[in-house]
Amino acid sequence: MSSFRAQKMAKKKQEILRSAAAVLIEKGYQGTTMEEIAAKLLMTKGSMYYYFKNKDDLLHQCHLMIMELCLEGIETVFNSDCTPIEKLRNAIKEHILLATSEKSMFMALAKPNHNFSDEQLKEVLELRKIYSQYFDRIINEGIEKQVFENVDVKMARLIILGALNWIQEWYDQDGPQSAEEISDAYARYLLKMIIKEK
Amino acid sequence: MSSFRAQKMAKKKQEILRSAAAVLIEKGYQGTTMEEIAAKLLMTKGSMYYYFKNKDDLLHQCHLMIMELCLEGIETVFNSDCTPIEKLRNAIKEHILLATSEKSMFMALAKPNHNFSDEQLKEVLELRKIYSQYFDRIINEGIEKQVFENVDVKMARLIILGALNWIQEWYDQDGPQSAEEISDAYARYLLKMIIKEK
DNA sequence: TTATTTTTTGAACTTTAGTTTAAATTTTTC
C-alpha cells in the first residue's frame, strides 16, 4: 500500500516539476518564484517544501527531467538501423520537436552555471555531454561511410546544436511556421552543410 | 565647460554599462545585482543612481549599447563592395568576433522579453530586427546573383544566427579554439550550406 | 464513526536586493 502513496507522491512531484519548467522557460532561474510555481497548481508556496527540499533542489530536478527526456529521444534515434544521414535528420527533427512541444523546454535553462551547486552542475553538464556525444557519433558514422564531408566534428556539432537550441528563442506556437516545417527546413539545410557532394 | 562635465559623465556611464554587461552575461537579468555592478568598479550601489534612474534603465541602456555595436559592424560589412559570399563570410566573422571578444556579449541578453517595459522591449526588438535584416539582404543578394541556392531566406538566417548566437554559451577565452579558428570553421560550413554547387 | 496519518495552509521569520537620502568627500571654480 505504500506503493500507492509513493505513486501519488511521485505524480504530484511531476506536476510541480512541470509547472516549474513552464515558469523557468519564461522567466529564467532567478525570475522563477516558488509562489508562481505553486500558483499555477492552485497551491501555496509552503506546500512545495513538502515535496522538495528547497528551490535549488526543485529546479535542479526539473533540469534533470528535461535532459532525460532529450536523452531518451536521441538514444532511440542512434540505436535505430538507419543510415547516418537519416539518423542525423531524425536527431534534428526529434530535437526540434522537443524544443517546440509545449511540454518540454529543453535547454531553455540556458546557462545553468551560476545557480547550481558544484555537484548539481556536474550532473547537468554530464547529461548535456552525453547528449551532444550522440551527435558526434552520428556525424562520425557518416564520415566513416563517406557520405559526410570530412568535417571538424566538434565544429559541425556546435553549429548544428547551436542552430537547434536557438529555436526556442523565437519559436511561437501560433507563428507562421509549424514545428514540422521548421524541422524539414533545418534538417535539409544543415544536412546540406555536411553531406558529401558527388 | 559643461561639455567637459558631460563627457566625464558619459565616460562614467560607459564604465558602468560595461560592468553591467559583464555581470549580465554571467548571471542573466534577474541575477544581476546593482551591488555586483558597482563592486567591479570599486563603487557602492548607491552611486549607480546618480547615473541611472534605476536597474531597469541601466540594463536597458546596456542592451542598447551592445546592439548598436553590432549594428555598426554589420552595416560596414553590408555597405562594402564585396560579393555576397564575402559579405556573408565577413558578417559571420564579425558576429563571432563580437560574441567572443570580452567587451561585448551581444545577444547574451537572451530573452529580454520579461524584464523590460513594453516601450523598452519594442526598442530592443526593433534593433534586433534591423540586425537580422542585414543578413536577409545579404542572402537575398546571393540568391539573385545565383551564387546561393534558392533557400528559404528566413530559415537560412535563423539557422545561421542561431548557430552564431549559441557560441557565447560555450566559448571560453582559454579554450582549445581561438575565435579566429571558430570564425573560419563556422564561415566555411555555414556557407557550404547555402552556396550553389556547380 | 473515530483515530491516525498525510497533506496543505497561512502566518511569521529571514535574507536579499532595489531605492532613497542626508551627510561627507571630492572636484572645480573664482
Place this chain on the structure above:
DNA sequence: GAAAAATTTAAACTAAAGTTCAAAAAATAA
C-alpha cells in the same frame, strides 16, 4: 585657499521571495 558644485558614501527603508512551522484540513485505516 575658500566657496560652490558635483560626486560618493553609508545607512535606512522597502519590497519581494525563500524558508520554517504549528495548526488546520483532508485522506486513509480501523
